[in-house]
Amino acid sequence: MSLVFAINGQRFELELSSVDPSTTLLEFLRYQTPFKSVKLSCGEGGCGACVVLLSKYDPILKNVEGFTVSSCLTLLCSVNHCSITTSEGLGNSRDGFHSIHNRFSGFHASQCGFCTPGMSVSLFSALLDSTSSSSEFTVVEAEKAVSGNLCRCTGYRPIIDACKSFASDVDIEDLGFNSFCKKTSLPRFDSEKRVCTFPEFLKDDEIKSTDSGTLKWCSPGSVEELQIILGACKANSDVVSVKLVAGNTSTGYYKDEKERNYDRYVDLTRIAEMREIRESHNGVEIGAVATISKVIAALKEIHMFGKLAAHMEKIAARFIRNFASIGGNLVMAQRKHFPSDMATILLAAGASVNIMSLSRGLEKVTLEQFLQGPPLDVYDLVLSIEIPFWHHEASSGDLVFETYRAAPRPLGSALAYLNAAFLAEVNLDTKEIVNCRLAFGAYGTKHAIRCKEVEEFLSGKLLTDNVLYEAITLLGKIVKPQEGTSNPAYRSSLAQGFLFNFFHSLEKPGHHLDQPMLSSSQHVPIDKEFYPVGDPATKSGASLQASGEAVYVDDIPAPTNCLYGAFIYSTKPSAKIKGIRFKDNSVPDGVVAVISCEDVPKSGKNVGFKFASFSEPLFADELTLHVGQCIALVVADTQRHADTAANLAVVDYETEDMEPPILSVEEAVNKSSLFEIYPFLYPQQVGDTLKGMSEADHRILSSQIRLGSQYFFYMETQTALAVPDEDNSIVVYSSCQIPQYVHSTVATCLGIPENKVRIITRRVGGGFGGKAVKAMPVAAACAVAANKLQRPVRTYVNRKTDMIMTGGRHPMKITYSVGFKSTGKITALELEILIDAGATLGLSMLMPSNIIGALKKYNWGALSFDIKLCKTNLVSKAIMRAPGDVQGTYIAEAIIENVASSLPLEADTIRNINLHTYESLALFYKDAAGEPHEYTLSSMWDKLAVSSNFEERVSIVRVFNEFNIWRKRGISRVPIIYPVSMFATPGRVSVLSDGTIVVEVGGIELGQGLWTKVKQMTSYALGLLKCGATEELLDKIRVVQSDTLSMVQGNFTGGSTTSEGSCAAVRLCCETLVKRLKPLMEKSDGPISWNKLISQAYAQSVNLSASDLYTPEEKPTKYLNYGVAVSEVEVDLLTGHTTVLQTDILYDSGKSLNPAVDLGQIEGAFVQGLGFFMLEEYITDSEGLLVTHSTWTYKIPTVDTIPRQFNVEMLNSGRHEMRVLSSKASGEPPLLLAGSVHCATREAIKEARKQLRMWKGEDGPRLMFQLPVPASMPVVKELCGLDIVESYLEWKSLVNSSL
């Protein structure tokens, strides 16, 4: 019996008996086929990097149906007779790229490219859907097309524009900045125009049910067959374990299920009657294996159930709903207490469940009975779900149905904090509630419940404020999350808010506001002075990234005999390691070795990080220093075996006689556990704060702020491949930002000379600082294992391990005192900053100057500080994009807000009055301040006020807040100053005999567009020879991978200036080449073509390879970047959800080297900052172990969380001789501008609190409050008042009674 399917048109036939049924489609694609466009990023259905198109042929309807699935959860055996299309199957470099690829490239929608193949397939599928349903693909559809796909680089705006460019109702002129010169000539989507369509051979074969009785995988074709199989399994239940499989998506949540190996997998999806959706005059009966997408489509056709369908569209992402079944969802909810939406909404809908039990036969139970019953037996089958038509139940009143969910992402792809659904029969004239069904779920309850006490209380009552108040109070006592649930009070208050909203809107029908559509504008100056530098050229290799052919480290074909590693990390912050073993004391499948510090060669050192004179251990030796510390690397024959083995590893610890670990900065200070900060890295104080304080009219003393961490969430996790080479040398392919130091780390670790180590890095799937220091131990561990075993060793760290081991931003505690005049002018600021650096120093020494660098954006009068780098037993922190700077800007804004509140004046007034003049700037920034004309911030501050209509909108917001009770808006304008430094960067330019050019640079392409800028610079600098068109030169240039033996002194990629430095280095090389070629040019009579010139140069042995090292000593090494942002938000007071309505950014990018690339950096950085300020909760347990370590709990921004109106203007601040072709940095500074969203949210909360105080009758001075980071929904709601609904109703009844 075989498994037949096609991948990109290619037939695959596998003996079923040879396939491990737990193999996922992704594992097969990545490890057993050449198709590598399918990327692994989370492995749990939460990111979309692995999305493929699955097509099936319906022999009865004779049509092909295609839909997306996440290949990391789909089992290979489930794709029998299916055709799979990956992004390279849509189009590729050999057969021609698909128009989707070209648009991703043309709209600058691919940066690191790791998400782009998945995005492309998701878009393709959405387009296919509309073609097959003959409906138009509209901009609304376009926005939803990629709503579950994560991208950490672009900020989504260009991706959405690429999607919208296919919409029938789009005004192409409204789309964002792109590189299609003739916008109107974009061709329409043609579903047939792709490389692979559905293969004919899959249409011929009849799909038969498979059960030989011996195979592990069986696909019964009928319930009868299924019963026989289950009966046989049950009879042998002591030896045969069995698993029913529908979509298998539950393994994204229950990960241990992924690792379990069952004796029998019973596929339910071939049973036609379990897939059917039938409508009768009583209601709808839905087969349990009907996918959620099919259920949505069916329910949309029935008017009464439209809201059920709309709610279901918020379950997971489309690529999950397409394969996930309704029955699977309910079984998860019933058996494992999964926080299901389906269970809650169907409970309110009065659904019942048909169950087939081997022992009890067929049974029909209400959903409530089903949920309350004992966990379903493995042999029990959910056959179907019935939803009754409600009008049969109604007696006299009108039926009203509504569903609710509060989740960090409005469009789904996030579990709800609480969900609810209410069905009520109400007499809308008399406002009598005849009866109602109130269901709540996902709030930390075993399963969705009906609140019968409240239902009974409300039934027969007239809807009044008092009745509502009592109902809500009663509800608050019932909806109580179980112990251990996060944010319990918040969840209870959500239930009250939703119930209030439901009944209140019956009383006073309001209109429900949908999430506003996305729109944007970009004003990008194009400067042709140094053409093609300054041209918005598309990103080098963007189409290749979209088709998925771009090669990342894990895409490099595995060398023969390759082994795979997975880390065993410490779960104790400070303990003695007594030993490592595996559970049950048996070595798991495939394990070859466990590599630890004992395996570091005698001549080497146990070093996992080496930078200048600093080093850190690779493996924990006898003691652990922190949770998440690397203890060992399990090496096995496959990555899956290695990961499973690492999970099964047990480390025996001893904590007796150990000092208690240091788990806070306060403890570190008490125990004097501090890292030394070298004086040259310690920032300079400004002025005399004692004097400043004495001049102040007001003082705020010892106010405290705390800031947490943020995880990088690069889409490609840490990875390396080490290959032993001849003569005791080694080659390591590493996804890293500083190959030079990976190189010296590996050499030191192995105890071999540096000339025997070679580190190769072609491209990195997102770094954001996380692949600087933290990539080194991954490379070093692979190298140690490869050296010991003398076999290639590869490690692709899984998401959870990556999140736990890599750490993130530096948390810190800030205590400040500030003095200010009554006008708002600040006269002095004193700070104490305690930075949690973690257990090792890493690059934390950069933090003090970075924090202060960004904080000095205001003229504080005088500034003094005491900064301590605390050494704790927590994971070592890394320098994440804008490290320290983002905290510095936050601290500054928190102080401004505090000053404003205590005067009271508007925060914008305080900002305005304390903005630097050039004189104060020069005082605060000294050598970095530049010339007076370079200080553009104060004019940008005014300019943005005009272009964003700031003053008028402030008034509109005020009026809005006056007339809206449950939604409040805030608007804020925030400036930033961001110092950057240039550093030494090498480059080499070589011309080959056919005139093509190869360029090497020290910088690494991380998605930031470095290669594109370097190509443009090479073309410009060689173009100065003036032979032939520069465009032709541009096409001849290839930037190649970084190779540490070819290009030494590569330095590091980070700090926002690597592109400039690399361009400067390349320019020096080109100048040398031009000098060498000029004499030949001059000798020729008349114009000479480039190719001819190069032929002559070859003939005359002119050296056509030039390398150089750009050293910034010749120029100022530091300069300041400026930007301003205005953000407007709306807070929903019932849920605490914040919608960013509009953001306007003005950013000084100098003469941009490539405005398209810089625009992408500005938008992408801003959205990453938005994640830090608003969404990403980095939560650890009491020992420091990260708890939010998956896509289920760690929520980076998605399409639906970015500013609905996103306007960016880049300012060309003109010529500057001392900078690289007058350019400025764009990689990190704009991240700080996201602080404007946080400040605007605070403004909105202020309004909410003002209203609440009025309801509560509180007068007296306003209480100062701090808005923590991130300002997540629970945080915002808590500040707006968890008791807001009760307070409102109490106030109303008081008002009513006084009338």
Ligand SMILES: Cc1cc2nc3c(=O)[nH]c(=O)nc-3n(C[C@H](O)[C@H](O)[C@H](O)COP(=O)(O)OP(=O)(O)OC[C@H]3O[C@@H](n4cnc5c(N)ncnc54)[C@H](O)[C@@H]3O)c2cc1C
């Ligand atoms: C990233 C992601 C996000 C999600 N977000 C949400 C969300 O916000 N809200 C929400 O409600 N859900 C959410 N889900 C859950 C999703 O809806 C379920 O995973 C899905 O419905 C399960 O269906 P399945 O067909 O894949 O089940 P499977 O994984 O195949 O099965 C689940 C379990 O049920 C058993 N089973 C399956 N079918 C039957 C049957 N007919 N009879 C008896 N036993 C059966 C299986 O043996 C297994 O134990 C999310 C899932 C993912 C992956």
Ligand code: FES
């Ligand atoms: S890797 Fe499959 S969804 Fe993330």
Ligand code: FES
């Ligand atoms: S381009 Fe989307 S993750 Fe990098």
